Amino acid sequence: MSNRYPLLNRELGILGFNERVLSQAADTAVPLLERLRFICITSSNLDEFFEVRMAGMQEQMRDNPGSLSPDGMSLQHVYDLVVERAHRLVHQQYAMLQDIVYPALESEGIYFHGVESWTEAQTDWARDYFHNELLPVLTPIGLDPAHPFPRVLNKSLNFVIELEGKDAFGRQAVMGIVQAPRALPRLVRMPEALSGYPHGFVLLSSLMQCFVDQLFPHLVVLSCNQFRITRNSELFVDEDEITNLRVALQGELPARHLGNAVRLEVSAETPPHMIRRLLDESELNDRDCYRVDGPVNLVRLMQLPEMVDRPDLKFVPHIPAVPSVIANASNMFDVIDKGDVLLHHPYESFQPVLELLLQAAKDPQVVAIKQTIYRTGTDSPLMDALMQAARNGKEVTVVVELLARFDEETNINWASQLEAVGAHVVYGVVGHKCHAKMMLIVRRVSQGGKMMLRRYAHLGTGNYHPRTARLYTDFGMMTANQEVCEDVHHVFQQLTGIGGELRLHQLWQAPFTLHPNLMEAIRFEAENARAGKKARIVAKMNALLEPTVIGALYEASQAGVKIDLIVRGVCALKPGVEDLSENITVRSIVGRFLEHHRIFYFYAGGEEKVYLSSADWMDRNFFRRVEVAFPVNDRRLKRRVIAEGLSAFLGDNQSAWLMQSDGHYRRRRPGKAMRNAQLGLLTKFCS
Known part of the structure; x- marks a missing residue:
């Protein structure tokens, strides 16, 4: 089927999503400091x-240069398009910072003092700060045959200094490198x-530039410029060879900071010959270099x-x-015994x-x-509660996903702490990340x-992470x-064990039943449409x-099914193509909160089936992860999910971007009545 139908490119879709995120910085309806954010x-x-x-594309091109991407384009062509679009996006980003956000911040009394504008008193203060707070922790590296170019850490802030003169040993000085420790404030x-100004700041790079x-x-500094190298950060763990996943990961994590270079960012003023040296040392090409007008790490x-x-400049x-049913109760189990409880984060509390x-x-x-754990943060009251339960003699079993990207080290630490108090810790199934969000409690009654x-x-669409539960939109359901x-x-x-596939009655589970059940639900709608019956699919x-x-x-679209898809990020489906997908709309919502819930609605002959899930509709979620989709059976809660999770966003005309058949997005413009789904839900729950 994948060869019969057109697809849009994944990498270009990811960049498109980031263009929509960046557009928020130009939106004057967004508070100023949030625009910077x-x-x-x-x-x-x-x-x-x-x-x-x-990094993955570069590896693929080295290993299999003639390969095609899933959309049918050659990998080289995709890479060329992506590089061009990435450069354009970075240019837009810094132009927005310099031309729109910085001037607006200054008008609000928030100012970044550049070296060129320092007064004598400001320079004296900056010199004292550099001498007392920076100089003791900085290590200059002069480059010569005995001091080769250092392998700088991934995404670290560095300075390349062009020098002139001879050092104390009579060596001709040409170039030096200084890496700014991560602990130093930027x-x-x-x-x-x-x-x-009420809020005046100096960038670390300005202090370095002035006092390097x-x-x-006794050497002459000809130039001092920032640079930053981004490296391949994928961890390689041979699943056929490992005997202990945690030990294998602990061995790989230190190497993450020193993978192959994939991008060089330099300040715009860096001399061309210095850029050439940095590119050569990093084994990068000219187009891998991004010259930026501002700090090289805006994060x-x-x-x-x-x-x-300045609360007036923030959300x-x-x-x-x-929920009142919980607020007025002293025993959570009694509440759940009376009926399922639905929580809609961040509008409703994760507490x-x-x-x-x-x-x-x-x-x-x-x-x-x-309990399953994918991401939970370094300071997690949920993990503290699990450890307290283990100390209290409960049989505590935690499935910790050690391969949650960029959370590996955090999860390894939690696994060690859990084991130390007697909890059973397992790492799921090698080759299938456990991405399902589940808690199970067994109680005598x-x-x-x-x-x-x-x-x-408790089942959810998002992580057991109290901090992101205030920033990401997710549904969670407690049930007995x-x-x-x-x-x-x-x-x-x-x-946790070993055995054959077990038959499930309510849940759809990847990698077993989620994909076939979803396909069957889509085909059922198509069959009803062909029979002249009402058919409808809405998915988020x-x-x-x-x-x-x-x-x-x-x-299903060709059969006449009306399909509305709310896809925050990348979408390979082409909507609105005549005789193919004219019955499909795709919209992306970008707003204050990160849209994160996965909701699947099928009219199902009037039964109106609604599933919530941890899974996106991607190969990895269907076939290489453990995921679950769970039904919302309670009629009242089902109506809530449809209203709050789907209808509100289909009606949004402020935060919605409508996807065109060529993959580009057009922002939906409000009519007489402005509707913002997130703001409406905030008003409903939090006013």
Whole structure:
């Protein structure tokens, strides 16, 4: 099916999403410091894009230069298009920073003092700061045959210094390198009395530029410029050879910072011959070099909103609501016994999930807790609760996904801490990342005068991560439905033990039933449409790439099924193509919160089936991960999911971008009535 139907390119789609993120920085309806934050988010996203996607493309071109991408283009052609578009995006990003955001910040009393504008008093203050706070921790490296070019760490801030003169040993000095330790602040606050602005700052790069000669005494500094190298950050773990995944990962993690270079960022003023040297040392081509008008790492500007007490320039803080059924109850298990509980983050609090686990940790009737962990952060009250439960004698089993990208080290540390208090820690199934979000609690209850075991579950679309639960939109559901809970038990059984596939009654599970059940649901809608019956599909996700699912959607569209897709990020399906996908619309929502829930709606002959899931519609989610999709059976909760998770976003005319058949996006313009889904949900829950 993948060869029969047109697909759009994944890498270009990722860059398109980041263009939509960057557009928020130009939106005057967004508070000023949040506009800066969107510029920083774009930089962070691009870092990962180069570390993973671009690095992977470069490897593919080296190993198999004639290969084609899934959309049918040659890999070389894709790479050329991606490089051109990435350069354009970076240029737009820095132009927006310099021409729009910086001037607007200055008008609000937030100013970055450049070296060229320093007064004598400011220079004296900066010199003292450099001498006391920077000089003791900086290590200059002079380049000569005994000091070859250092292998600088991935994404570290470095300075290349052009020198003239002879050193104390009579050696001719030409070039030096200084790496700025990650612990050094990139933004230094200047005293208000000196600055003349309520919030004056100096960049670390400005301090280096002005006083770097102190690191190379008696030499002439001809130039000093920032540079930053991005490296391939994929970890290589041979799944056929490893005997202990954790030990294997611990051996690989240090090498992540020293992988092959994929990108060089330099300040725009860097002399061409110095850029040439940096490219040669990094084994990069000219087009891998990005000359930027500003700091080479905009991600570090993300701290500015926290350093400036200007609430009027930030989003109005929101206090997530607690459902009344929970707020007025002292026992979470009693609440869940009365019916399923739906939580919509970040509009509703994540605290009830933590409270459920904390009560389970202390409840003498609870005998076992099982939990999956993909991302949870370095300071996690949820992990503390799991460890407390283990200390209290509960049978605690935690499936920790050690291969969660960029969270490997954090998860290794949590695994060690859990084991230290007696919890059972397993790493799932090698070759299939555990991305499912599940908690299972087994508790003794009195029923009919007898004590028996009863299961309670929490299932979600997002991570057990209290911080991101305030930033990402996700649904979570607590249930005592014993059929659902038994399915969750079976999934845990597969993750922790060894045995054949177990039949599930309510859940769809990857890599077994999720893909075939989804295909069957799509085909059922197509059959109904061909029979003249009402048919409808609405789905919301982060990414849509899997070719056979896309083919099934094309066929459903041809059969007359009306299909609305809300895909935040990359989408390989081409909507609105005559005789192929004219019944399909694709929109992307970019706003204050990161849209993260996965929701699948099928009219199903009037039954209106709704599933929530941890899985996007991608090859990896269907075939190389452990994922679950779970039904929303309660009619009242189903209506909530449809209203809050789908209809609100289909009606959004402020944050929505409509995808065109060529893959480009056009921002939806509001009519007389402006509708913003996220703002509407904030008003509903948090006002």
